[in-house]
Amino acid sequence: MADPNLADLDAFVAVARARSFRGAARLKGVSASALSEALRRLEARLGSRLLNRTTRSVTPTEAGAQLLERLGPAIREIESALDAVNDSSDTPAGTLRLNAPTVVARHILPAIVNRFLLTYPRISLEVENNDSFIDVLAEGFDAGIRYEESLERDMVAVPIGPRLQRYVLAGAPAYLATRGTPRHPRELLAHACIRHRFASRVTAQWDFEKDGEVVRIAAAGPLIATSAELEAQAAIAGLGLICTFEEYLAEGLATGALVPLLEDWLPPFSGPRLYYAQRQHMPPPLRAFIDFIKTDNG
Structure with a gap:
């Protein structure tokens, strides 16, 4: 059996997370048919069905869920390593994916995001609103924003926005x-x-x-x-x-x-915090954002 290539594995992770070929295609900037072909190749090489497909939904099979759980951290480390190789300390580039509560996304992030993207024009930012408590890393985000009482353990947390809210x-x-x-x-x-x-x-x-x-x-x-x-x-x-x-x-x-x-x-209560996992190779966009908000918060 030929080893699956990284592009096909990346396509599987994208579709499995988005639960949609079209949604994953929009995020990846490719066609849905290209992702479908990548999944066909991967399943053929592995000899196992990874995704259940219907006209309304795409969900991982048991084998697919196990593979996704193992692949997520590995894909992020590969992306981080590639970003580190390509990084210029003066002009970090790449995509930063954040998950934030609705109130933060609507009332706190706009001013911060606007200044950040003007400062780092080579960085692309993806922000998703979510008021539930989720494992942001398992869901494919680089970092999350939450309030102190709902921060995940073993995470590094940095204040972002107002220090107090009410x-x-x-x-x-x-x-x-x-x-x-x-x-x-x-x-x-x-x-x-x-x-x-x-x-x-x-x-x-x-x-x-x-x-x-x-x-x-x-x-x-x-x-x-x-x-x-x-x-x-x-x-x-x-x-x-x-x-x-x-x-x-x-x-x-x-x-x-x-x-x-x-x-x-x-x-009043403590304002929101950006939280992320400490890792050896931090993606340059995330490092730039952390440094930016630390300076921005004074």
């Missing part, structure tokens, strides 16, 4: 005029509340803390959504109270369309 509880003036202003978190049980549901199907609870007292509220109300923007607009319309990242409510708070509530019950 949640804000707020309501529209018309709502407060009708329903009253809560003076304690427990009073929220008598209010209409607009809630957020994560992709995991878990609905967020509201946590408050003051002088050592911690109160967790299972709020209820007319709307549960997965879109923070939709939730903010519902609060502005007077449908209920909202508790979320300050960034999502900044415009409404600035114009007076929303009024902050129970501010002394919502202390």
